[in-house]
Amino acid sequence: MQVCIYAKRYQSDFWYQGYTLTLPAHQMAMENAKQCARVADGEGYSLELVGQWPDFLYEPLETCSATLQELNFLAQKLSQMSQEEMDTYEGVIQSVPERAIRNLINAAYNLDCFELLPGIMDEEELGEVSMENDLVPAIRNLPDEVYPLLSLKKVGHYVKEQEQGVFTSKGYCCRNTEGWVEPYDGRELPEQVTEVDCIFCLRLQSLKTKADARLELPCDEGRIRQTLADLGIHTFQECTIMEIRSPIPQFEYVFSQAAEVEKMNALAKELATLSPKELIKYKAIASYESCDNPEQARILYHTMDRYTFDPIQVTFATYGRECLREGGANLEAEAFQNFDFESYGKAESRRSRLSMTPYGAISYEPPLEEAQGHGIQMGEM
Template sequence: MDKQSRNRLPEQCLFMNANGEIMRIEYGKPGFSRSELNTENRKANQVIVNSYNEKHGITAEQVDTMHQGALFGWNVPQLSQQEHSGMEGGRIFEVEISRPGSFGAETSSTLKLPATPYQILDALDKARITDKRVIYSTKIIGCELDYLPQFIGTNANLYELNHLTERLSSLNEWELDCFEGMVMMDTIRTQYSPIAIDRLINMTHSMKDCHVVYEAHNDSTLGKFYADNDFVPELENVPDEIYECLDFGKIGKEMREGEGGVFTPHGYVVQNGEISQTYHSGDAVPLEKPDYTVLLRITKGYFNDPQYDNNLVAFLKLPADDEMLSQAVEAVKAASPEECVFSAADCMIPSLTEKIEDSLYESEGDRYGLVNELAQQLRHIKEENGVLTYKAMLETTPADISLEDALDLAFLTGEFEILSETASPADYAEKEVQRMMSFESDDGLEQFCNLEGYGRYLMEKYGIAETPYGLLEQQNGRTVEQCLNRPSQSHGMEMK
């Protein structure tokens, strides 16, 4: 695996464990191994670790990321740290996903980016993109950076768009100003042609050679800035009375054209280096679906003690056993789970993420245990191909459904069937009429039937619910709401 696909992480790094031993982490491999550089002297080991990592340009942040990967897996999503972002709210794009043809027009879905892996899969489910062979389009319908959509091609990959927004949401205001300048420079050079997504992503890695002159908005102010700050050697010894008569507009124009800079609404931007080649086309497209059903973000509680508090973050993939939980607690240097703050980072059923979050913050009972039990049942649903059915079931429930009720319903997916290729009551009526009359085609059917009205009549008669994932059909004569009113059952089911 090359450096680009590793998101700039090193092939290996060193760290010192709690016993003072030098441990090696290799990218992509689980766990740690003792380094051959280990000695019996703890202080010497620390010097060796620091020297090795510094020599290879490995930062403390990269070591922490490698440590997380070795403990919890290398495909945990790198969720954007919005507290360092210049983008308020962190949502940069809103996109519309649709299949071609009339059916796709009825089932298109919208998604705000950046999104978690399961939020993306959920939007594809709503758009009925349930097979990799189904062609679909992604159209940007909203953007916080209003200048950007016009320069992105119509064939942009959804996952690469998401990666671009993850990168943008991690940039501070100065970096975003640099990015806008680089986009403008590129479009001028190419006469406003679309910019490839991989190049846009690489622009977000190319700030080190960027400069922004905020006080310069035209050639005159740019020329004055360069002259005043001794960037024009020929003017260093010019007398003051002549200096005031200089044509700063001409100076600024020559400087701008010579270095290829541009004026943006924020000022003058110039990039004096090459655009990075950190990202290669296709790197952001996942090979597999996430290997968790719920992903928790874990931090240490705040105890108002500078010597005990820290900013460490760990991710825990559920379902998890006690050992995995202990490793996550140890990773944030907490003494026990009770010292930790748990939050929901992602869930196979996105509509449950907020409920999981609320449940984790409740103080009574074993809230983590409930969430882990739900994660176990979600894995079972996934293995039984019941995910779409369960999502559709939840769509028919009240908004204030509890997490306990959601867990109850997770055991009843076998009582329903999702008709994902049926987009509307009219579609359902058409299929029913064809089935009853043995029609081989629907020629002229709409001329003689009010399919929409007949479809709604049939759906009400048979208790069929309309959801974003398709029509939800009962199998045993009970609606989802009726299922919720049944007596609670014990969930001692052990998952394989």
């Protein structure tokens, strides 16, 4: 299940594509997705369902107003359902009076109040099953010769009306018990776990005992010793990293091959000193350099001042417009009515040695001695 996030202020830009996030996602991933979509705090955004959502959910979700947090929470509940529960859930959401996101979430908590009869697809089939199993009290005492004269469809229609049941793509769904719980009041989502503000959140597993432990980085030596004791090991080489969560999503994949916890902790201590704006710049640098190991990540931290970062740039088209404005061009003039700002922006970015990342435009400024070295080599050629 995926969702594409769009900042409303950029949706008029033809080249703006928003950012696609796979759900369910942890809180740091959702915050990163908003940054990549250029959604500022408190700013409006829109969501578009993409990827493999259950077919029956597209219509209700596209017609209701949901936040990213609500959609992510619903995706989490769906990911925990068995196929039988998912089939029942389809019937439950057809039974709710209003398909608001609040009701769609609460419906996931009420599956036990409903029963799905698989394969019963219309009123005639429902009537046949109901009569065969003597489930219609209103006709129980009729003479035997009357039953063949009854319309199965009308019997099924009567049963459906009495039970307020619905037909789904999988069968017939109706209530089997009374009651309806509402864990979500439309304001505060249930079962929410506050995530620690950290650079790395690790789930470690001992290779020997298979014990699990969580470790948030950066941390002190005392926390490291306690984690090793919880795992029943002496060094982190005796465990493996089962999961990494980070505000830098790139690091969730490239650092998961080996348990280099000490190196990751040293990196986390340095990155924790960055302000929110500096961290976004660092994320852009890591993306630009395709950073894939702790040593490179630390080098990039210590050389951040060699990079120029412009978070305002969203697409090459916006960069092309800015270049033209700075050159004194009147973009409202008729000459620019059908102008290809995207291609112009790409050409100008190549000339300026500028690259576009999900966080903004980035360019590298080598130190003077490095630039002079390249100049000498070119002269020798």
